[in-house]
């Protein structure tokens with residue numbers, strides 16, 4: 001019987017050739033899509049923990065996330081057929097006026113790797129667009145990213161727009177280099193994460209899962 005530990009390791013080390021072929025091999029061996037996904041998620045958890053301990057850095061996280069995403073593309077049809085439902089839907093974007101997306105993409109990929117359905121709105125996203133996407137996708141979590149001090153007010157405006165629509169069951173998580181926990185408290189966001197790995201923990205905590 002195939003050992004899924006090799007798949008976990010391939011995801012963790014960002015070896016996408018091996019990760020995708022092991023995913024296919026596991027499907028061909030009739031392993032359940034859920035068990036294959038679980039093995040991948042462990043790989044992402046492990047690289048995330050290393051990142052938090054400063055044992056690896058952004059490039060290692062990016063290649064692991066890329067291996068995860070490519071393997072997910074192979075697994076997804078079988079997962080859907082098996083009746084798998086993501087833990088929740090999250091909307092993410094970089095706020096209006098801000099074009100930086102590397103950190104946001106990392107959070108988006110890590111969220112996908114932790115069994116969330118992620119709707120990525122891209123950069124320069126207006127408050128109205130966030131609100132519309134939350135409603136359209138019935139999202140339970142929204143992630144706002146900002147890299148410029150000058151776009152922090154857009155984050156505040158987005159939080160206000162979401163709150164004014166009384167979308168009370170959606171949690172708001174913010175992050176980005178100039179952002180802090182005290183800014184999150186000030187604008188009424190539900191959480192702040194300093195990096196992509198913690199953004200996974202925060203998301204799960206806010207959603208009350210895991």
Ligand code: B1M
Nearest residue numbers: 098099100101102103143144145148149175176177195196
């Ligand atoms: Co710009 N830029 N930039 N830039 N840029 C910074 C941010 C800056 C600090 C550079 C500097 O002056 N030292 C500075 C901001 C100063 C400030 O506001 N205090 C700056 C500036 C001024 C500008 C322009 C205004 C420059 C100009 O045109 N005069 C301009 C603005 C354009 C705009 O947005 N409207 C601009 C443009 C650009 C590029 C387009 C050239 C490019 C962006 C390319 C892209 O993103 N596709 C760029 C880049 C690359 C940078 C730097 C060099 C790197 C940013 C980055 O990607 N870091 C940056 C300087 C620096 O940081 N050394 C700089 C890596 C990334 C992984 O980290 O995004 O912080 P980061 O994400 C982290 C965490 O913050 C967190 O997780 C990630 C890691 O795990 N995180 C979240 C992020 N989002 C999160 C969301 C969460 C949770 C965690 O929950 C939802």
